[in-house]
Amino acid sequence: MDFSRMCPKYESAAELLGKKWTGLIIRVLMGGPKRFKDMKEQIPDMSDKMLTDRMKELESLGVVKRTVYPEMPVRIEYELTDKGHGLQEVIESIQAWGDKWM
Amino acid sequence: MDFSRMCPKYESAAELLGKKWTGLIIRVLMGGPKRFKDMKEQIPDMSDKMLTDRMKELESLGVVKRTVYPEMPVRIEYELTDKGHGLQEVIESIQAWGDKWM
Numbered sequence: 001m002d003f004s005r006m007c008p009k010y011e012s013a014a015e016l017l018g019k020k021w022t023g024l025i026i027r028v029l030m031g032g033p034k035r036f037k038d039m040k041e042q043i044p045d046m047s048d049k050m051l052t053d054r055m056k057e058l059e060s061l062g063v064v065k066r067t068v069y070p071e072m073p074v075r076i077e078y079e080l081t082d083k084g085h086g087l088q089e090v091i092e093s094i095q096a097w098g099d100k101w102m
Numbered sequence: 103m104d105f106s107r108m109c110p111k112y113e114s115a116a117e118l119l120g121k122k123w124t125g126l127i128i129r130v131l132m133g134g135p136k137r138f139k140d141m142k143e144q145i146p147d148m149s150d151k152m153l154t155d156r157m158k159e160l161e162s163l164g165v166v167k168r169t170v171y172p173e174m175p176v177r178i179e180y181e182l183t184d185k186g187h188g189l190q191e192v193i194e195s196i197q198a199w200g201d202k203w204m
Binding site: 014 | 112125201204
């Protein structure tokens with residue numbers, strides 16, 4: 001492995017996972033598609049603004065897919081993409097290390 | 103798993119790994135104990151101040167051990183602790199996901 005410079009893919013992935021609430025949001029979505037209010041219920045300490053910002057970021061990265069169902073009232077659901085599901089192993093790995101050492 | 107609140111152990115671990123240069127520093131140290139200048143040589147894009155700050159942080163977290171050899175001139179070496187070596191699997195997991203998806 002070349003250590004002489006940063007790997008931008010590693011750094012981007014680690015930076016994403018290191019942001020507050022991101023791991024928890026992804027874990028909640030691993031339980032299946034969720035509406036905004038479902039997520040708020042499961043993570044009550046997180047502000048609406050924070051959840052909105054994080055969801056936009058995860059959507060722009062292709063980790064989360066947002067679907068609008070044209071019902072009355074409109075229903076919006078968030079779910080993990082394949083890219084998002086791929087984070088399960090990573091998050092479990094971080095958790096295992098944290099549980100043992102932190 | 104309880105999703106209702108953040109797991110501070112997870113968040114601390116993820117935040118540590120998400121800091122710029124940290125992954126690279128740990129990877130370099132996985133090759134064995136290093137002196138400050140060895141690390142600088144392997145990561146030339148990183149400033150002295152950044153490396154100093156990161157090493158202090160990793161030392162305070164018990165990820166890195168700093169040993170001073172009372173020679174002339176004094177020799178200072180950094181090496182991973184068991185806690186630090188435990189990050190190998192985590193870093194590989196982040197890298198694998200980044201390589202595939204980022």
